[in-house]
Amino acid sequence: MKLRVKEMNRGRRNLKQAASEQDFRLKQCQNIAKIMDTKRDNSSTLFKRKKRRANRAYNLLVMGCYLGLPLRTKRRRRYMSEIPLDLLVEILIRLPGKYLARFKCVSKQWSSLISSRYFCDSLTRSKQQQQEPRLYMCLVDEGGHRALLSMASTSPDNTSFVVDQDLSIPGMGGYYLNDLHGLMCFSMGKKACIYNPSTGQRLTLPKIKPDIIAEQGQTMYVKRHYIGYDPIDSQHKLLCTIVMYSDLFFNLKSEHWVFVLEAGGSWKKVVSHENYRPHTAFARGQSISGSVVHYLAWHDMYTCAIVRFDVRSEELTTIIVPEDVRDDMSIPALEMRAELIEYGGKIAIFEHSNLRTEGTAVLWVLEDAEKKEWSKRSLVLQPCQRHLVQDIELIVKGTTQDGKVILAPLDMHSGFYILCYDLQSNDLRKG
Template identity: 40%
Template sequence: MVNYLLRRRYVAPEISFDLMIEILSRLPAKSLMRFKCVSKLWCCLIRSRYFSNLFMVSLSQPRPLALYMSLYMSLDLVRHYMCDSMEMYELLSLRLMSSSSSAESSLEPDLTFPGMGGYRMVSLRGLILFTICRKACIYNPATRQSLTLPAFKSNLFAQQEPYKHVHYFFGHDPVLDQYKIVCSVMIASSFSEMLFSEFWVFLLEPGGFWKRTEYDAQAHLPTRQGLCINGVIYYLAFNHTRRYHVYCFDVRSEDIRVIQAPHAVPQFCTSFGFIEHGGKPAIFDYSRITETGVSELWVLEVDGGIWSRKSLVLKLCQKHLVDDIDHNKKLIVHGTGENNEVILALTCPCYLFYYDLMKNDVRKVNINRVTTPHVCINVLDKCESIMYLEI
């Protein structure tokens, strides 16, 4: 009876707010989305930028790289690159079905997100940026939240020149913790003569809007997806000289610098990728890999334009992997995975190649249950974000 009364009188000490935050930051994103319904305090906390950053650095076990594939559910490839409704797209999350150490692994669709995806997908800190109808859309796979940015009013769209190119880039400033979407607009004549370029920047925060930035350099056409490394967006483009250059956009100051690409990079060649290698922008030239098994890696060592070069030769026991590729098909770089593995796929992929640049090793990964010919593949980094998207 006495013990019963003592238990009735015992009151557990209240958990401090700081300890509660620490516990919540270690929970899975799926659980946190449910806990927003507990109280208004918890909802405000979980949606705050402070907590989303704490969650990103508090993951006890970093999750493996996620692979996403955007499917275009139509046979009209021209409309795919011009404008179409979001109902024509599906975003698939792929999961590895066997050990990565096996000679041939396989990927299989895990989750399907109807009405999501698009071409030119870019991932940054757990968020995916893609383009539909010249509009930028952002999607958070962890929270299932999507956001379409408003259209900007560029005078170049009213010009009579037939070719108008719109490219979006995604950047993050680690000092001010700001996300920015950068848009490059370029118009060209019927003879592919570049005429004008404009730059527009959107700050991803409540009340954000498009603003045009001052840019005095020559018009140029981006040819590859951008990379955001340490607060700088790097992307590859060519200008009136018809030579490739690397354009460096500082996310915080919004200044642009131009670095000439190595002269050895073939002019108008499409068989190379612009990747991140060891925390630095790099050009991976694989134009001769099917014929000779040789590829070249150019790494930008200093922002002043110093490039280091490394030649890679496929092992004889792995040469058959690329020998079987039909010459009518083209390999495309879709990013880098774990351990600096370059991910390559055919234009109509039924499998991927993972090329480990450190070990000079290639492995083949099959893709199961995907029959749509027009796809866009994107590698989502290890970060998982619960950032609340609002403008």
């Protein structure tokens, strides 16, 4: 009997031992699983931590290159030699614009460098040396929506373009986009805006308080902005023309203001000379030629002129357009369709009033500004090209580097496309 009791007790102990061993193994498996999960989490966390450390080290490395800061290692201390500013700028200007905008957040020194006039001038020279055929275009559809597009040439003869960037900014307005050295000027409500798509910088200028006061019957109020460059002082300047008049340009008054694009800049009124005649800027006629801004204007309903603004001296002069340009028009200011372009390094008027109806255009070239000598050239489309312009009101959007005129429909409801008019060969193609 005692032997049976001992055997039973021994069996119970064995069962308990086996159960405890099974529990131990189960707990051991659970611990191993927890360790594996922890290692997996730690590896992910470690990877993220190493990535943050690498990014931080890269920023310190880049900052050290610019500032000449010492770099410490575990074994020994190494001092990084300072990279010359010219070399650093040459490295940065080769980067895409989106990276320049990001690098401004590295430090205050980087932000100051990328925003400095020296860097902007270097970037401008680099873009000009690349000579990449590019066209910037501001479009407005029938719903009033506006788009700022960057178009790159896809053909050796610069007759085909494709949209490669959408640079649209909320609130931008108007058909009338001016661009110079990579800077774009357009209206933002009642204010002017300067935009640099390469760095993503945007500057909205303060509102102008004009000196001219509207009189009885004067209801029209027009503002036009043009951007120019003074190569002597390396300054970009913005010209604003403010006009007030009643119907049919009666009782026309105008004044002009200049803004220098630099720190602490403000609007300054241009002093008019004795022979100054008030005028209103022609809506879609503008051209930039070196340090002189040109635009078309009307003194009245019948007198058209080219206004020249010397960016350096800030003086305004006018050149009356030949009467032959508007001879066959009863009211030229309402009927004439003309744009100011550059042709062969000279200012020219591309008059396309009859392009849609008769397939003809006239090119007036200002051969000598002082003597006011003009040359005239008539252009006639080929019969096979007439369908490209029929029943469509076109607007000049600019010229290519080799002198081709870019035309686009004024209204976008029929779809967007561009026409490239080669004035040398008198050839019109759809881009």
